[in-house]
Amino acid sequence: MATKKAAKKKPPKQTKSKLKPKAKAKKETSKGDMVTVFIMGKAHEVPADATIMGAIEYAGYLIKRGAGCREGFCGACATVYRIPGDYKIYTGLACTTLVKKGMWLSQLPAIPGQKAIYDLDKLEPNVATIQKLYPEVFRCVACNTCTKACPQDLEVMDYIQAAKRGDIEKVMDLSFDCICCGMCAIRCPAEIVQYNVSLLAKRLYGKFLSKNSLELDKRIKEMKAHKFDKEYKDLMTIKRDKLKKKYYNRDLES
Amino acid sequence: MYPEYMRPSLEKVAQSRNKRFELAKSGKPVFPPMMAEEREDVLSKFHPDYKTESRRKIRIGPNKGDLITTEVADMLESHSRISPDPFDLSSPDYETDILIIGGGGAGTAAAIIAMHNGAKSIISTKLRLGDANSMMSQGGMQAAVTPQDSPIRHYLDAMGGGHFDNKPELVRALTEDGPDVVKWLEELGVVWDKNEDGSMYVLHGGGTSRRRMHSCRDYTGAIILRTLMDEVRNHPDKITVLEFMPIVELILDNKGRCAGGVLYNLETEEYFTVRAKATIIATGGYGRLHIRGFDTTNHYGATGDGLVMAYRAGTKLMYMDSVQYHPTGSVFPEQIAGFLITEKIRGAGGQPLNKFGELFVFPREPRDVESSAIIRECVERKNGIETPSGRVGVWLDSPLIEMLQGDGYINKQFPAMHRQFIRYGIDITKEPMLIYPSLHYQNGGIEINDKCETSIPGLYVAGEASGGVHGRNRLMGNSVLDYNVFGRRAGKFAAQYIKSVKLGKLTLEHIHDYEQSLKNAKIKTDRIAPILLPSYTPEDVRKRQLTASYEGTLR
Numbered sequence: 001m002a003t004k005k006a007a008k009k010k011p012p013k014q015t016k017s018k019l020k021p022k023a024k025a026k027k028e029t030s031k032g033d034m035v036t037v038f039i040m041g042k043a044h045e046v047p048a049d050a051t052i053m054g055a056i057e058y059a060g061y062l063i064k065r066g067a068g069c070r071e072g073f074c075g076a077c078a079t080v081y082r083i084p085g086d087y088k089i090y091t092g093l094a095c096t097t098l099v100k101k102g103m104w105l106s107q108l109p110a111i112p113g114q115k116a117i118y119d120l121d122k123l124e125p126n127v128a129t130i131q132k133l134y135p136e137v138f139r140c141v142a143c144n145t146c147t148k149a150c151p152q153d154l155e156v157m158d159y160i161q162a163a164k165r166g167d168i169e170k171v172m173d174l175s176f177d178c179i180c181c182g183m184c185a186i187r188c189p190a191e192i193v194q195y196n197v198s199l200l201a202k203r204l205y206g207k208f209l210s211k212n213s214l215e216l217d218k219r220i221k222e223m224k225a226h227k228f229d230k231e232y233k234d235l236m237t238i239k240r241d242k243l244k245k246k247y248y249n250r251d252l253e254s
Numbered sequence: 255m256y257p258e259y260m261r262p263s264l265e266k267v268a269q270s271r272n273k274r275f276e277l278a279k280s281g282k283p284v285f286p287p288m289m290a291e292e293r294e295d296v297l298s299k300f301h302p303d304y305k306t307e308s309r310r311k312i313r314i315g316p317n318k319g320d321l322i323t324t325e326v327a328d329m330l331e332s333h334s335r336i337s338p339d340p341f342d343l344s345s346p347d348y349e350t351d352i353l354i355i356g357g358g359g360a361g362t363a364a365a366i367i368a369m370h371n372g373a374k375s376i377i378s379t380k381l382r383l384g385d386a387n388s389m390m391s392q393g394g395m396q397a398a399v400t401p402q403d404s405p406i407r408h409y410l411d412a413m414g415g416g417h418f419d420n421k422p423e424l425v426r427a428l429t430e431d432g433p434d435v436v437k438w439l440e441e442l443g444v445v446w447d448k449n450e451d452g453s454m455y456v457l458h459g460g461g462t463s464r465r466r467m468h469s470c471r472d473y474t475g476a477i478i479l480r481t482l483m484d485e486v487r488n489h490p491d492k493i494t495v496l497e498f499m500p501i502v503e504l505i506l507d508n509k510g511r512c513a514g515g516v517l518y519n520l521e522t523e524e525y526f527t528v529r530a531k532a533t534i535i536a537t538g539g540y541g542r543l544h545i546r547g548f549d550t551t552n553h554y555g556a557t558g559d560g561l562v563m564a565y566r567a568g569t570k571l572m573y574m575d576s577v578q579y580h581p582t583g584s585v586f587p588e589q590i591a592g593f594l595i596t597e598k599i600r601g602a603g604g605q606p607l608n609k610f611g612e613l614f615v616f617p618r619e620p621r622d623v624e625s626s627a628i629i630r631e632c633v634e635r636k637n638g639i640e641t642p643s644g645r646v647g648v649w650l651d652s653p654l655i656e657m658l659q660g661d662g663y664i665n666k667q668f669p670a671m672h673r674q675f676i677r678y679g680i681d682i683t684k685e686p687m688l689i690y691p692s693l694h695y696q697n698g699g700i701e702i703n704d705k706c707e708t709s710i711p712g713l714y715v716a717g718e719a720s721g722g723v724h725g726r727n728r729l730m731g732n733s734v735l736d737y738n739v740f741g742r743r744a745g746k747f748a749a750q751y752i753k754s755v756k757l758g759k760l761t762l763e764h765i766h767d768y769e770q771s772l773k774n775a776k777i778k779t780d781r782i783a784p785i786l787l788p789s790y791t792p793e794d795v796r797k798r799q800l801t802a803s804y805e806g807t808l809r
Binding site for chain 1: 290381390398402403405407409411413423426433436442443444453454458464465470473475476477480484485490498551589590594669673674789792795799
């Protein structure tokens with residue numbers, strides 16, 4: 001951890017380092033609008049425009065579980081919350097969801113979810129595979145809770161319905177942007193682990209249903225036949241200024 | 255929503271759009287690309303690496319006397335988290351063929367290939383499996399696949415982008431393996447963007463002379479890494495994954511070979527020892543060091559841990575003076591400051607514009623050149639747009655993409671970017687984004703050869719932690735390729751190496767030696783590394799954290 005001495009020399013890194021230090025100092029002294037939020041039940045005053053993750057760190061927590069990419073791609077920061085005067089349970093990613101006044105929030109450190117073990121080479125891209133590996137998919141009651149829980153706004157229920165029909169391409173397409181945060185699975189009354197079904201369908205599509213690229217196969221053949229070996233050797237041994245000249249004279253595809 | 259005062263500038267962007275569209279459609283360059291002298295000029299004046307405070311001489315270790323990035327030098331001149339004395343190395347807690355440090359792209363690829371070559375492995379990862387920069391790459395992966403392209407052109411582009419400082423054998427490996435990596439990933443189930451006839455859908459990236467950027471919409475890294483992770487998890491008998499269990503030091507044997515590492519359980523705070531016949535460092539980069547105070551596009555755990563461990567064990571670092579700033583980090587709204595805006599935006603026709611709605615640089619220069627030109631436009635020419643919190647940036651015109659590629663293209667090809675901004679009331683199909691360079695990539699790293707070997711027998715490095723592949727500046731799409739190419743190579747060559755190795759007595763003596771060299775150089779510091787997690791705790795909270803010997807825990 002950074003130390004007192006180091007801290008004196010250099011201010012500790014803030015979530016938001018500024019390009020203009022003066023503006024930063026101004027903002028910190030003016031303090032801005034603050035709201036009270038309840039982090040796992042404990043009240044904290046945090047900036048009104050903070051993300052949930054920013055608020056947790058502003059309050060002084062060192063996050064171990066519950067932070068990953070911090071940009072909405074990894075699904076590490078699944079968070080559930082309620083708002084005063086509202087009966088609903090809300091779900092969101094801590095890194096991209098803004099705090100609200102009176103919000104009561106808790107991060108989910110990990111989501112338990114079963115994953116089928118399989119040899120992809122031996123599978124077929126059809127409904128029988130889904131039936132075998134994730135039979136609980138057929139327990140779906142089409143309640144749409146998964147879709148409502150998805151922080152990516154994906155049509156989760158629709159892709160589960162597609163999985164029931166064995167429409168692998170549809171599952172792949174509708175669930176392409178899934179970040180595996182697990183919110184759907186934790187809310188599902190049929191106890192389906194939607195994100196793992198999505199992952200299976202994507203792999204089935206990529207391997208078995210996506211059209212083959214003939215150009216790619218041809219290039220791989222050329223590589224195996226060492227077609228470019230001599231050119232590599234030449235380029236790797238010529239003088240730097242000659243290489244430079246070649247580079248700046250190369251033609252560009254529009 | 256953009257504040258009212260930005261409206262006049264936004265209108266200028268909209269007004270110039272038709273003219274820019276006509277030029278882009280004509281196929282002519284929309285702005286003259288820079289030649290060698292212009293590149294050198296803008297870099298020397300505006301790239302953050304060229305500021306004198308950016309680098310300092312490191313006082314100890316294999317690179318002693320070299321100028322390296324200041325924050326990295328600070329991190330390397332530090333104490334170990336452990337004292338070697340209490341560790342009983344005669345009976346290790348874990349034994350395996352290959353210890354893989356890091357659960358991102360390079361680590362998972364290495365584990366899979368090592369398995370296919372008969373080796374069992376342990377993946378030790380600080381956060382969850384897949385918590386890595388690999389998960390966040392959006393735009394794509396380079397590979398020379400089309401008939402008008404060749405791996406030789408790819409080689410030349412990568413060398414020029416890296417200012418010809420790249421290690422030739424590594425660039426050859428990178429470009430030569432490219433097509434096979436595309437195929438390998440597809441056979442594992444990666445869903446590539448394709449044309450109707452099945453040929454690969456490819457775009458340009460900065461510094462490419464041919465279209466060779468392969469993508470999975472703008473979730474390229476997520477699709478690839480989740481596929482690799484799923485494959486790892488399909489083999490629990492061959493690959494053991496230890497999450498929230500980083501390695502904090504390497505273990506050597508009495509013949510100077512790498513023989514495993516010391517594990518730290520982040521939650522129970524216990525330490526364990528791992529004995530392994532070979533070790534692969536795949537710990538990624540260092541964006542969370544916030545070099546020169548920059549925001550970063552990197553994930554939470556990008557704290558350069560592998561560099562410290564390898565350096566203490568005696569390996570040399572290469573090009574550790576070179577930092578990559580991604581040209582297009584977000585600067586507005588404040589909540590997403592520093593976030594990555596994929597280079598694929600410019601690959602698809604997006605343009606950086608100043609406050610007058612004018613292009614001021616060719617949109618697809620190599621990253622360091624593009625970033626420096628953006629900094630020049632803001633800092634020297636004062637043609638940037640200031641945000642309410644005092645940041646400055648230039649526009650990145652995305653609506654132009656819809657005009658060039660057709661309606662609906664952004665929703666289809668950039669769902670992540672669209673989602674990122676629509677949350678804040680900005681529709682990137684209609685309005686541009688506001689951007690400024692953001693700390694993105696560690697150009698240098700631990701020196702390797704084309705088998706991923708280091709100067710320490712049994713120690714391999716793959717991915718961002720290694721140095722030399724990209725010279726002093728990496729091109730877009732070459733890091734996704736890098737972690738696949740060198741992850742696979744590390745797995746393969748480590749699996750071959752372990753067949754003949756017989757380890758001797760295990761030792762942590764090099765930790766004592768490093769401590770001694772700190773003393774000899776009269777370096778007084780209370781820094782401890784690997785850093786593991788960056789701290790974003792505000793100063794007023796820190797002042798109250800008064801537990802004696804406070805070290806981030808209450809124990």
